[in-house]
Amino acid sequence: MSSRQEEKERRRLERQAREQAEASKAANKRRLQLVAGGVLALAAIAAVIAAVVSGGGGGGSSKASADYVNASLPAKKISDFDAAVKAAGCTFKTYPSEGRTHLPSDTAVNNKYKTNPPTSGDHRPTPAQDGVYAPGNSPDKENAVHALEHGRIELEYKKGASKQVQGQVNALFNEKLKGVEGYHKLMFENNTNMPFEVAAVAWTQLLGCPTMNAQVPDAIRAFEDRFVNKGPEIIP
Numbered sequence: 001m002s003s004r005q006e007e008k009e010r011r012r013l014e015r016q017a018r019e020q021a022e023a024s025k026a027a028n029k030r031r032l033q034l035v036a037g038g039v040l041a042l043a044a045i046a047a048v049i050a051a052v053v054s055g056g057g058g059g060g061s062s063k064a065s066a067d068y069v070n071a072s073l074p075a076k077k078i079s080d081f082d083a084a085v086k087a088a089g090c091t092f093k094t095y096p097s098e099g100r101t102h103l104p105s106d107t108a109v110n111n112k113y114k115t116n117p118p119t120s121g122d123h124r125p126t127p128a129q130d131g132v133y134a135p136g137n138s139p140d141k142e143n144a145v146h147a148l149e150h151g152r153i154e155l156e157y158k159k160g161a162s163k164q165v166q167g168q169v170n171a172l173f174n175e176k177l178k179g180v181e182g183y184h185k186l187m188f189e190n191n192t193n194m195p196f197e198v199a200a201v202a203w204t205q206l207l208g209c210p211t212m213n214a215q216v217p218d219a220i221r222a223f224e225d226r227f228v229n230k231g232p233e234i235i236p
Contacts, residue, residue, distance in 0.1 A: 060131025060139075060186055065174065067134040071167030073175075073217045081222040088215035091196075091208045092223075095119050100149055100232060103142060110142050116194045117156055118145050120204050127152075127235075132173055133188035135166070141192055151231035153177075153224050154201040156190040157212075161197055165212045169198060172217055177224050184228050202227035 078084040085092045098114055098121035106124045113121050118141050127146035128139030139147070144154060157169045166189075173187035190199065196208035198216060200223045207223045209216045 060129045060133045060188070064132040064134045064137075065170055068132070068170040069163045069167035071164055071171050073168060073171050074214050076218055076221060078215070078218045079222065081219075081226055084215070084218040084222045085207065088209055088213060088219035089211070090216065090219050091206075093206055095204050095206065097204055097232075098122070106143070108142065110145075113141065113145070113192075115206055116192050117141070117154070117190060117199055117201050117206065118192065119148065119201055119206050121145055123149065128186055130182065130184060130186055132170060132182070133186070135189050138188040138191045139186070144186070144188075147186055148201060148203040149231045149233050150235040151184060151203070151229040151233075153185045153228050155185060155187040155220065156194065156199045156201065158190055158194060158197045161189075161212075165197060168212055168217070172220055175221070177228060185224070200224065203231040205230075 078087055095115050098119075100120065101122045102125045103110060103122055106126050108124060110122050113119075122142075123145040124140070124142040125146070126143060127150055128143040130147075130152065133139065138144075148154065155169050155173055157166055169187060173185055174181050177183040177185065194208070196210060198209045198212045198220075200207040200220045202223070205223070205227050207219060209219065
């Protein structure tokens with residue numbers, strides 16, 4: 001009788017052990033599913049954020065400099081702003097602000113800018129990011145204007161400009177401003193059909209150069225020195 005009871009108890013314990021093992025296995029599986037679900041959710045959130053940030057045609061990056069040829073620039077000769085602009089044959093003008101209201105979304109369009117390239121006006125909620133943009137991947141004008149509001153300088157070259165001109169504008173971007181390479185600057189191919197081969201833009205300020213000659217770099221350098229961080233909403 002005792003032997004039968006012992007056998008029965010042994011089988012009960014074995015069954016209990018199997019049930020506990022199966023329960024533990026199921027719990028581990030559920031935990032893995034929850035972790036995987038969390039990872040997927042985070043990935044989805046990151047994708048949305050990336051899409052919003054890059055709503056202007058892709059985020060700028062210093063790595064995009066690899067898309068441009070290496071080009072040398074003449075050494076700085078003229079520091080005075082007015083003299084540099086005159087020597088380069090560029091046109092400089094300060095425009096009235098066209099406003100700074102946020103458009104309803106990062107896909108909204110404003111086709112009423114009064115300058116080309118745009119220098120101010122209603123813009124999308126997300127600013128275009130600092131950096132170099134590969135040809136054909138320029139920020140949308142509505143995101144670029146928001147960057148101007150934050151005190152950025154935008155260096156633009158005309159669509160169809162030679163590789164040499166593109167490389168020279170890229171070299172200007174990489175020059176130090178306030179002691180830092182690419183400080184508070186964006187560089188990209190113009191996508192508003194501007195009448196200039198090269199332009200430098202700040203909030204309500206436009207320097208347009210018909211050709212990229214040897215004096216243009218000094219005009220752009222002087223423009224950057226004068227107008228960087230002069231937007232109405234400076235963001236570090």
